[in-house]
Amino acid sequence: MRKSFDKHWYAWAMVLPTVIVLGVLVFYPLVRGVLQSFTNLNESNQRDEICTKVLGGAETCEPNPDAAQFVGLDNYVDILTGAQGDFWLQFVNTLVWTVACVAFHFGLGLGLAVMLNREFRFRGFYRVALILPWAVPSFVAAFAWRFIFDERFGVINGALRAIGLDPVSWFEQRWTSLFTAIVANVWLGVPFMMVALLGGLQSINGDLYEAAEIDGASSWQRFVNITLPGLRPVSSTVILLGTIWTFNMFPIIFFVTRGQPAGETEILVTGAYRAAFEGIRDYSLAATYGVLILSILVVYASVYRRMLAKQGEVF
Amino acid sequence: MSGMSAMPPAAVAADPVETVATSRAPRQRRRSERSVLASVGLHATLVVATFCALFPIAWVMLSSIKPASEIRRSEIALFASPTLENYRTLLSDTDFPYWFLNSVIVAAFTMAFGIAMSATAGYALSRYNFPGKRGLMWTFLLTQMFPVAILIVPIYTIMANLGLIDTKASLVIAYLTVAVPFCTWMLRGYFDTIPRELDEAASLDGLGPFGIFWRIVLPLARPGIAVTAFYTFLTAWAEVAYAIAFMQSSRNYTLGAGLQQFVPQFSPRWELLTAGAVLVTLPAAIVFFFAQRHLVAGLTAGGTKG
Incomplete structure (x- = not known):
């Protein structure tokens, strides 16, 4: 032990600040969050004791009779059976949202990357122009698209009117509303995929293409047999990260659809957030959502890694 | 970017970060002879894609210089009596300047602490084998999966107990939990590309482990640090969920929390929002263009070597 400390103390010293921050602010809250999911904690019962000032300035505290209690798996049962909240609706929304966004991110990103990997005029201009959406903070992008899809003053409905079609009430139906959010997120996310895949394309050995030719x-055939396998290391990473990020993507849904109509377009993350911070704050419900979301992602990531391992990838 | 494109492939291969970052001269594949039709198709597709990428930005910018009455019209007009009135109202009659200043402070502190922490941790993970290393690496990746929903309530209660709700410190701390694991992962990938021989040579010259880190590796890792700076800055600049939950008085809002006040469900003030959006995006875009060359390189270097 002593020897191990002498040998590794500087390495440990260097990771210590990060470990402390992560420990205090990620893992301690995580454990608390998991514990909270087994209680009925909300805004009104969060105090453990009630303190009252008595004459002379002293304070007496006694246990709060209505303090939050351990309720076992009640929250999970309530959520999964639909007694509280709209878990399954939001789950379906989250799946549609994640699959659609990641598929378009990857498909469009790959298509553009393949095009930009060729030599032609104005390539530098296209590259910079196509990356630009990445520089826009996500909440600003959300507002911009909300403005573009605005039912009365938005440019899309304006264009529809101009060519003689009826304007669409985008936010009055579940799927058109979700569609607007997906468009916004695709716009925001394609540049990242494009640049990442462009990097991957440039690391593929050009001799392979010549030999194939x-x-x-x-x-x-060259695309399927050389380009796609050559992109594997990059694409497996960006798809995993992209899926996780999209699954947890908060601002787009929160600001573009705002859950309209009537909460039908909430995804799990925004649903949990509204449970925690809007109306009567139901902290335990939000925590339970959090545990469920995290479990889904952990299962997904480990299945994904196993799939890659089976195909001989070392991620 | 064009300055880098002449770099020979051999030099690029020795430095994987640059490989990804630059648009190096494409290899001669002898299939560059493209028919006119294919060429037209290529440009047409790219023009459409570029239009889609730029249109929302351009539209918001154009709208921000229209008077409110013009924005609230159903006919489309690119220009309509251009004015800077929206910007004037935004800067003098709203709390926007406070939000902007708050965001700058929060982002600056997040950036400073984020770089310090992730650089040291990333270096240790890159250079040393120590007990707990693998576990730590996985932990960093795992934290990427934590939804804001599971952490936000416990962190909120911790901050409330410490009396930090409605302060900038609470946001800086919360953003560090988001940014540091990812940046550590990214910087470790970058440090891995700096040859170890340099460390060994410095060590022979009598530098201790901290001296090597501070005097040799850090200066060489400047591009990687730039990416970390950008990422931590943008994390803080663009974050919304914590900002809305933690900040309670309008003057303490950051941009993410403040801007939404312009567009309530009924009678939204798009003229102020669009002007605000332009001002929020400008600094982010400037920082972005200095860092984007290195950005994905850092990501993939960290990601594929895990």
């Missing part, structure tokens, strides 16, 4: 492979 000599063997008479068509450009589609």
Whole structure:
């Protein structure tokens, strides 16, 4: 032990600040959050004791008779059976949202990256222009798209009117409303995928393409047999990260659809947030949501890693 | 960016960060002879894509210089009696300047602490083998999965107990939990690309482990540090959920929490929002253009070597 300390003390000293911050502000809250999910904690019963000032300035405290209590799995049962909140509606929304966003991010990002990887005029201009949405903070992008889709003054409905079509009440139906949020998030997320995949494309050995060409492979065959496998290390990472980020993406739904109509477009993260901080603050419900979201993501990430491992990827 | 494109492939390979970051001259594939039709198709697609990428930004900018009455019209007009009135109202009649200042302070502190912590931790993870290293690496990746929903309430109660609600410190601390694990992961990937021989040579010259880190590795890692700076800055600049939950008085809001006040469900004031959006995006865009060259390089270097 002593020897181990002498040998490693500087390494430990260097990671210590980070470990402390993570320990105090990520893992301690995480444990508390998990514990809270087994209680009925909310805004009105969060105090453990009630203190009253008595004459002379002293304070007496006694235990709060209505303090939050341990309720076992009640929150989980309530949520999963739909007795409280709209878990399954939000779950479906989250799935549609995540799959649609990541698919479009990756598909469009890959298409643009392949195009930009060629030599042609104005390539530098296109590259900078296409990356630009990345520089826009996500809540600003959310407001911008909300403005564009605005039912009365928005440019999209204005354009529809101008060509003689009826304007669409985007936020009055579940799927059109979710559609607007997906458009906003796709716009925001494509540049990241594009640049990451462009980096991956440039690391593929050019000789492979020449050899394939000599063997008479068509450009589609080259794409499927050289480009896609060559992109594996990059694409597996960005898809994993992209899925997690999109799943937990808060500001777009929160500001673009705002859950309209009537909460039908909330995803799990925004649903949990509204439970915790809007109306009567139901902290335990939000914590339970959090545990469920985290479990879904951990399961997803480990299945994903196992799939990659089976295909011989070392992520 | 064009300055880097002449870099020979060999030099690029020795420095993976640059490989990804630059648009190096494409290899001669002998299939560059493209038919006119394919060429037109390529440019047409890219023009459409560029239009889609730029239109929302341009539209918000154009709208921000229209008077409110013009924004509230159903016909489309690119320009309509341009004016800077919205900006004037925003800066003098609202709390926007306070939000902006608050955001600058929060982002600056998040950046400073974030860099200090993730650089030291990233260096230790890159150079030393010590008990607990693997576990730590996985922990950092795992924290990426934590939804804001599970941490926000416990962190809120901790801050409330410490009396930090409605202060900038609470936001700085909360943002560090988001930014530090990712930046550590990213910087470790960057440090891995700096040859260890340099450390060894410095060590022979009598520098201790901290001296090597401070005098040798950090100066070489400047591009990586730039990316970390950008990432931590933007994390703080663009965050909304914690900001709305923690900040309670209008003058203490950051931009993320403040801007939404302009667009309540009924009678939104888009003229103020669009002007605010332009002012919020400007600093982010400036920082972004200095860092973007290195950005994804840092990401993929960290990600693929895990």
